[in-house]
Amino acid sequence: MTNLVPIFQQCILCGHCTTADIALCAQCALELPYPECACKRCGVELGPIPPVHGYCGRCLSEPPSFDHCIAAFRYEFPVRELIAGFKFHAGFAEGRTLARLLAERATQAFETIGKPQRLLPIPLHASRLRERGFNQSIELARVIGQHCGITVDTSYCRRSRATPTQKGLSAEERATNLRNAFTLHGECVGGTLRHVAIVDDVVTTMTTVDTLARVLRHAGVTRIDVLCLARVS
Ligand SMILES: [Zn+2]
Ligand SMILES: [Zn+2]
Numbered sequence: 001m002t003n004l005v006p007i008f009q010q011c012i013l014c015g016h017c018t019t020a021d022i023a024l025c026a027q028c029a030l031e032l033p034y035p036e037c038a039c040k041r042c043g044v045e046l047g048p049i050p051p052v053h054g055y056c057g058r059c060l061s062e063p064p065s066f067d068h069c070i071a072a073f074r075y076e077f078p079v080r081e082l083i084a085g086f087k088f089h090a091g092f093a094e095g096r097t098l099a100r101l102l103a104e105r106a107t108q109a110f111e112t113i114g115k116p117q118r119l120l121p122i123p124l125h126a127s128r129l130r131e132r133g134f135n136q137s138i139e140l141a142r143v144i145g146q147h148c149g150i151t152v153d154t155s156y157c158r159r160s161r162a163t164p165t166q167k168g169l170s171a172e173e174r175a176t177n178l179r180n181a182f183t184l185h186g187e188c189v190g191g192t193l194r195h196v197a198i199v200d201d202v203v204t205t206m207t208t209v210d211t212l213a214r215v216l217r218h219a220g221v222t223r224i225d226v227l228c229l230a231r232v233s
Pocket of ligand 1: 012013016026027028029
């Protein structure tokens, strides 16, 4: 028998009941901080008068190892608070809802750049995983993978050693910290993967995603995109 009873859920922002298939009402979804004009490569916001070529100064002089960073939101209220709830208080309703909106944004982008063969969540080292209980990037990637029909690969990229927290470090210290932090394992080594998308929750200085992208590029991956909930400008 068909279940005709609508499934109601509470909006994660205003608490009102919604029949949408995500836990966000239409009004709150409309008011989220979406990026307006972002760099075609790294996804950073270009400001009120964007250059006609569409790239930020840093990407023109020193482009990252990945091709394109797709961010669903600006790192602002209330997205910043929803991400913190997801990561630090196991707010899976927040995580799933934001991931679903990122999946919709990614679907649009894939029409132009093509669909990646695999989603590669940024791996957490075992000690960080024990502390948090879950890897936020894997949780996001699962929602995106299901929505977009892309396999999530959680075993190809691994942390090769524990890296101390990146918080409060300079760009140079971050790079040193991450050097040799990622290794690739298994069947994909050898050039069968041409196009992948790295999944991360928040991209700040790009050091983490850029380091992994460099490792993937070295292994023969020709197109590397990045999917993140928010890009810090
Ligand atoms: Zn709402
Ligand atoms: Zn850029």
